[in-house]
Amino acid sequence: MTGTKHVYCFGNDASGTDVTEAAGATVDEAKFIVGGKGANLAEMARIGLPVPPGFSITCQTCVAFSSAGNRWNDSAVLDEIDAAREDLEKRMGKKLGDVDDPLLVSVRSGAPFSMPGMMDTVLNLGLNDVSVEGLIAQTNNARFGWDSYRRFIQMFSNVVMGVDADLFENALTSRKLAKGVKSDTDLSADDLKDLASEFKEIFAKHVDGKKHPEVADATGKVSFPQDPKLQLRLAIEAVFGSWNNARAILYRKQNKIPDDLGTAVNVQVMVFGNKGDTSATGVAFTRNPADGTNERYGDFLINAQGEDVVAGIRNTEPIADLLKVPALKKAGKELFHIFEVLEDHYRDMMDIEFTIEQGKLWMLQTRVGKRTALSALKVALDMEKEDRISREEAILRVDPAQLDQLLHPQLDPRAKLDVLATGLNASPGAAVGEVVFSSDEAVKLAEQGRPCILVRWETNPDDLKGMVAAEGILTSHGGKTSHAAVIARGMGAPCVCGAEALRIDATRKEARVAGTKVVLHEGDVITIDGTTGRVVLGAVALVRPDLTGDLETILSWADEICMDSSRGRNIGVRANADNPADAQLSRDFGAEGIGLCRTEHMFLGERKQIIQSFILAESEGLKENALGQLLDAQKGDFLKMFEVMNGKTVIVRLLDPPLHEFLDDPRELACDIARMEERGASKEELAPKRDLLRRIDAMSEANPMLGLRGCRLGILYPGIVDMQVRAIATATAELRSRGLDPQPEIMVPLISTAEELVQLREQIENLIADIGARFSLDLTIPIGTMIELPRAALEAEEIAKHADFFSFGTNDLTQTAFGFSRDDVESAFIPTYLRRKILAYNPFETLDTGVNKLVKIALEGGHASNPKIVCGVCGETGGDPESIYMYYDDGVDYVSCSPYRVPIARLTAAQAKIKANGGAQGR
Numbered sequence: 001m002t003g004t005k006h007v008y009c010f011g012n013d014a015s016g017t018d019v020t021e022a023a024g025a026t027v028d029e030a031k032f033i034v035g036g037k038g039a040n041l042a043e044m045a046r047i048g049l050p051v052p053p054g055f056s057i058t059c060q061t062c063v064a065f066s067s068a069g070n071r072w073n074d075s076a077v078l079d080e081i082d083a084a085r086e087d088l089e090k091r092m093g094k095k096l097g098d099v100d101d102p103l104l105v106s107v108r109s110g111a112p113f114s115m116p117g118m119m120d121t122v123l124n125l126g127l128n129d130v131s132v133e134g135l136i137a138q139t140n141n142a143r144f145g146w147d148s149y150r151r152f153i154q155m156f157s158n159v160v161m162g163v164d165a166d167l168f169e170n171a172l173t174s175r176k177l178a179k180g181v182k183s184d185t186d187l188s189a190d191d192l193k194d195l196a197s198e199f200k201e202i203f204a205k206h207v208d209g210k211k212h213p214e215v216a217d218a219t220g221k222v223s224f225p226q227d228p229k230l231q232l233r234l235a236i237e238a239v240f241g242s243w244n245n246a247r248a249i250l251y252r253k254q255n256k257i258p259d260d261l262g263t264a265v266n267v268q269v270m271v272f273g274n275k276g277d278t279s280a281t282g283v284a285f286t287r288n289p290a291d292g293t294n295e296r297y298g299d300f301l302i303n304a305q306g307e308d309v310v311a312g313i314r315n316t317e318p319i320a321d322l323l324k325v326p327a328l329k330k331a332g333k334e335l336f337h338i339f340e341v342l343e344d345h346y347r348d349m350m351d352i353e354f355t356i357e358q359g360k361l362w363m364l365q366t367r368v369g370k371r372t373a374l375s376a377l378k379v380a381l382d383m384e385k386e387d388r389i390s391r392e393e394a395i396l397r398v399d400p401a402q403l404d405q406l407l408h409p410q411l412d413p414r415a416k417l418d419v420l421a422t423g424l425n426a427s428p429g430a431a432v433g434e435v436v437f438s439s440d441e442a443v444k445l446a447e448q449g450r451p452c453i454l455v456r457w458e459t460n461p462d463d464l465k466g467m468v469a470a471e472g473i474l475t476s477h478g479g480k481t482s483h484a485a486v487i488a489r490g491m492g493a494p495c496v497c498g499a500e501a502l503r504i505d506a507t508r509k510e511a512r513v514a515g516t517k518v519v520l521h522e523g524d525v526i527t528i529d530g531t532t533g534r535v536v537l538g539a540v541a542l543v544r545p546d547l548t549g550d551l552e553t554i555l556s557w558a559d560e561i562c563m564d565s566s567r568g569r570n571i572g573v574r575a576n577a578d579n580p581a582d583a584q585l586s587r588d589f590g591a592e593g594i595g596l597c598r599t600e601h602m603f604l605g606e607r608k609q610i611i612q613s614f615i616l617a618e619s620e621g622l623k624e625n626a627l628g629q630l631l632d633a634q635k636g637d638f639l640k641m642f643e644v645m646n647g648k649t650v651i652v653r654l655l656d657p658p659l660h661e662f663l664d665d666p667r668e669l670a671c672d673i674a675r676m677e678e679r680g681a682s683k684e685e686l687a688p689k690r691d692l693l694r695r696i697d698a699m700s701e702a703n704p705m706l707g708l709r710g711c712r713l714g715i716l717y718p719g720i721v722d723m724q725v726r727a728i729a730t731a732t733a734e735l736r737s738r739g740l741d742p743q744p745e746i747m748v749p750l751i752s753t754a755e756e757l758v759q760l761r762e763q764i765e766n767l768i769a770d771i772g773a774r775f776s777l778d779l780t781i782p783i784g785t786m787i788e789l790p791r792a793a794l795e796a797e798e799i800a801k802h803a804d805f806f807s808f809g810t811n812d813l814t815q816t817a818f819g820f821s822r823d824d825v826e827s828a829f830i831p832t833y834l835r836r837k838i839l840a841y842n843p844f845e846t847l848d849t850g851v852n853k854l855v856k857i858a859l860e861g862g863h864a865s866n867p868k869i870v871c872g873v874c875g876e877t878g879g880d881p882e883s884i885y886m887y888y889d890d891g892v893d894y895v896s897c898s899p900y901r902v903p904i905a906r907l908t909a910a911q912a913k914i915k916a917n918g919g920a921q922g923r
């Protein structure tokens with residue numbers, strides 16, 4: 001499709017030569033040839049809109065130029081550019097550099113995806129010492145002519161030759177001072193003429209002739225290039241070169257734009273918005289990009305160039321007022337008509353740049369407008385109502401990840417921020433409160449009605465009460481699947497984790513901020529922004545965007561698509577929840593069930609003491625006693641959860657984490673003992689502490705994540721399995737006798753061999769049968785397993801013979817497939833890996849292709865031996881839109897994610913289905 005053509009013409013007079021016709025490409029395909037700007041200019045011209053003529057040099061030419069070390073390997077390309085220039089001159093009946101009536105062009109970048117302000121632009125190209133006179137003669141405006149020339153010299157010198165921009169600004173300022181004037185516009189034609197000479201001297205002095213022999217003569221003397229062909233070639237090279245400037249590289253990384261796309265260069269006839277009061281320039285959106293209202297939105301400036309609008313040096317006028325200026329009214333009417341034409345043509349809200357030159361309107365750019373989530377929803381729904389797009393298209397128009405903006409409080413976008421540190425954006429939303437360094441303090445403040453932020457090195461299960469009490473959580477260690485992150489997301493609490501600049505000293509109740517003099521003390525107020533990872537000093541105003549009915553509408557449309565079996569396969573959405581409140585929230589957000597109830601989260605608070613006494617008890621009697629107490633507590637939990645989720649599946653996972661997570665920290669205990677010894681505590685007082693430390697030490701493991709956890713716990717401590725299954729089965733039986741319809745399923749974690757499941761299943765089934773008999777019920781509870789170890793994925797065919805369902809635990813599967821410690825690597829080195837492109841993205845956030853291979857192997861194996869097996873995902877990737885697309889293609893039955901991500905997943909599930917079925921059907 002790209003062929004060997006390097007240059008495509010566009011303009012109302014260039015029919016048949018623009019890229020959409022010449023290359024037979026659609027606008028979307030053309031973007032990858034001549035960039036977004038080039039494709040849309042060609043398209044606007046094709047549909048008859050007034051576009052200044054020009055030509056685009058392809059992105060592929062840029063890629064070849066960059067790979068050859070910023071050189072032209074193929075001189076035929078330069079010939080093609082030359083031919084396009086000559087053609088443009090012919091079309092315009094003017095020549096670059098002409099002494100009587102010169103043609104001037106702009107040279108701009110334009111990549112396939114918009115990268116605003118990241119690359120270079122040169123305006124007014126074609127001016128030189130003689131053509132400036134021609135421009136003056138043509139416009140009868142010496143001031144305009146010299147101003148254009150001095151701007152060109154300034155821009156060319158800085159952008160193309162890398163001369164420090166300040167040298168020109170300083171010269172301009174000195175001139176204004178000398179003249180006693182404030183503004184550039186107060187300088188006369190003569191002043192600007194003098195400045196043009198001064199700028200040429202700066203050029204001659206600061207450009208290195210050895211580095212740029214093109215602008216030096218045989219003796220090495222440098223002068224500003226007078227040959228417009230040379231100006232053009234150098235400007236094109238500079239724009240191509242700017243694809244790889246540091247700013248552009250960073251922007252691509254942040255926006256996940258591939259580095260190998262290249263940018264096009266658009267060479268376009270200049271039009272001027274600064275030719276007096278009948279000229280103007282502006283930017284506009286066809287609708288309001290902030291809230292979606294169907295109104296003209298944007299600004300313009302009379303007698304100005306495009307840059308002046310963006311730079312904000314003069315106060316702009318609202319776009320609607322164009323009609324109030326008699327000299328601009330006709331162009332304004334035409335512009336607003338074009339808004340309609342563009343919306344009809346592109347069937348979307350568009351972003352526009354225009355110039356009015358002496359009353360004549362010119363369209364300089366259009367592209368699909370960027371918008372907030374609120375606006376995206378409203379525009380999509382309105383356009384469906386206006387019959388511009390179908391329901392399916394409306395669903396595809398909303399970026400699911402953006403919906404987060406509507407579900408959590410955000411920083412007021414107008415607020416000034418004193419950013420102290422940046423960590424991982426672990427759980428979206430913003431929170432303001434007093435710094436506290438312990439969970440107890442958080443609870444104390446919450447009781448007094450004082451909002452607080454819990455600041456910890458890393459949280460542990462013991463911190464749950466503090467996390468619940470606090471408005472937000474901030475840690476200096478741990479990644480996006482660390483304890484703090486997972487729990488915060490589950491609760492919908494804002495969380496920034498792994499903010500490494502914080503040096504927390506919880507004993508002194510202070511945190512130093514590395515690289516600054518700031519020390520945070522308990523009680524200082526901070527704001528955290530879990531959407532971006534920023535930690536801000538002081539209280540920032542928060543805004544909670546209204547949850548309009550639009551979100552509900554789009555989700556109901558999404559659900560209709562998902563439930564329509566005539567359109568093919570579905571992917572369901574469940575939630576990860578482990579308490580009745582979260583279960584209720586999940587239902588409210590439209591979850592079809594609970595895909596993961598982590599029972600360890602039910603063993604916190606005072607129950608921690610009980611499980612501790614079980615783990616540490618050295619006599620069977622004590623162990624049984626502890627289990628008895630836990631049984632009562634767990635049964636109570638399940639009664640409530642199953643009732644809230646009546647009629648819907650609740651997958652209860654048996655205890656999973658390393659047991660030491662329930663025990664006291666041996667280092668803290670040793671410190672306690674040392675302090676007691678210092679105080680002269682007696683042997684008797686010390687004995688229980690020492691005994692406790694001995695028993696905890698005896699349980700310590702070098703790699704707890706790979707140690708005694710998951711199903712291994714159940715095998716070594718069958719009493720725990722017994723207690724949990726009894727609690728689940730009894731709660732089920734009791735609710736059934738009350739006429740309810742509980743639907744629990746039991747999930748065994750961290751299986752690596754089929755035999756582990758075989759043995760545990762037998763134990764679980766026997767217990768269920770026992771309890772069923774006791775209640776005279778035919779009690780069957782499906783039993784399944786997590787697939788979260790590579791061996792389990794590879795042996796899925798064997799394991800599936802004994803499982804009613806699989807649930808992919810991609811947190812552990814990613815950890816074990818990569819050999820990455822999930823709690824350590826995200827802040828320790830994943831950022832470096834991303835920067836150095838060792839990884840394209842964080843695999844704990846978005847499903848990794850290698851891990852996906854394991855998922856596919858397991859799905860295939862599982863279905864081979866058990867065609868009815870239900871397969872879901874309950875790791876963090878289950879709530880990530882990009883991963884959900886992959887899971888849909890894999891044939892996964894459902895994803896399960898934190899309650900707040902359920903709406904996002906519902907929308908993505910519908911999008912995945914629409915895309916898999918050939919995309920949206922049009923109107």
Ligand code: PEP
Pocket residue numbers: 596598656788808809810811812813874875876
């Ligand atoms: C997983 O490993 O993906 C999972 C859901 O389990 P957890 O995060 O509780 O280990």
Ligand code: MG
Pocket residue numbers: 788809811812
């Ligand atoms: Mg796991």
